[in-house]
Amino acid sequence: MLAGRLNPSAGTFEMKQVPVPEPGPGEVRIQVRAAGVCLSDVHLIDGSLSPAHLTAQEVTLGHEVAGEIDVVGPDVPEQWQPGTRVTLAAGERCGVCAQCTRFREPCLAVRTRGVDYDGGWAEYALATHHTLVAIPDSLPFEQAAIVPDAVSTPWGAVAGTGRAEPARPAGVWGVGGLGAHAVQLLRLLGAAPIVAVDPLEQARARALEFGADVAFDPADPEFGDRVLAATGGAGLDVAYDMAGVGAVRSQALRCLGRNGRLVLVGLTPEPLSVKNSIGLSVRGLRVLGHYGSKPGDVERLVELTRYGRLDLSRSISGTMPLAEAPAAVRALIDKTGDPIRLILVP
Known part of the structure; x- marks a missing residue:
């Protein structure tokens, strides 16, 4: 065969x-x-x-x-x-x-x-x-x-590791094979607002089609302000790195609100680094690995x-x-x- x-x-x-x-x-x-x-x-x-x-x-x-x-x-x-x-x-x-x-x-x-x-x-x-x-x-x-x-990997991340909740803001970085389903499943669970982030215009359009409330370009100079506005100034409750990219993780961490969680779903051999961990401690942020x-x-x-x-x-x-x-x-x-x-x- x-x-x-x-x-x-x-x-x-x-x-x-x-x-x-x-x-x-x-x-x-x-x-x-x-x-x-x-x-x-x-x-x-x-x-x-x-x-x-x-x-x-x-x-x-x-x-x-x-x-x-x-x-x-x-x-x-x-x-x-x-x-x-x-x-x-x-x-x-x-x-x-x-x-x-x-x-x-x-x-x-x-x-x-x-x-x-x-x-x-x-x-x-x-x-x-x-x-x-x-x-x-x-x-x-x-x-x-x-x-x-x-489908099941983002489900495990959304419903399990990240503990997304109804009426709580969630972000998805990378709206490809995993991220598109993460958006869809967050919608199914009632997370709100759902913020999708992707550098590709067609991927952002897909995110909106799959149920995101807003979709942003990570290179937008006003990106941080846009996320804050979308979440009523609170920041994200949970963010999902579906891309496995170092820059994504740094940006997602900055978008988390108090006690927020960053879930690493996309696999990469890149090192994980936090430039200044004081904010991580003061705001009670957590970085969680996820597989399968x-x-x-x-x-x-x-x-x-x-x-x-x-x-x-x-x-x-x-x-x-x-x-x-x-x-x-x-x-x-x-x-x-x-x-x-x-x-x-x-």
């Missing part, structure tokens, strides 16, 4: 023919119908991110995957049958750390699909049964594929789509054949067409 393979030590990514995998105990084989292209995939390819737990020389990329169960291995619960439509959790517990062996949350060494073990940029992919999430017929594979990261989502979040979000509370139809910027994965990566790097999510289709 065709698969997009990354060799982290050699720094190479290429499309290769590899054997079709066979499911072992507790596993199923998925016929992949859609796989998302994420900025994290780009960072893995350019070497700015590295797998933490990869034991093989190569790995198939792709942590946003949806498809149909093709073959069921031994010891899989009967509810999972061939033909069942599913999306796959973006990672799983290691099973061996102190938390896992004591059945506690969270796992101390979560393995990420398409990073630490083979993902879904392929015609077929393996998945342990506890990472399967059934999807309704009303949810297209292209939309279902992005729920386990592009909690167990059950993907199921919850799928249910929101089922009942029409969450519309992901605007999130799919285009589809491309799996064989054109390198071109999809370049399009994301170059922001060709200002994509939210590009989808690979085997």
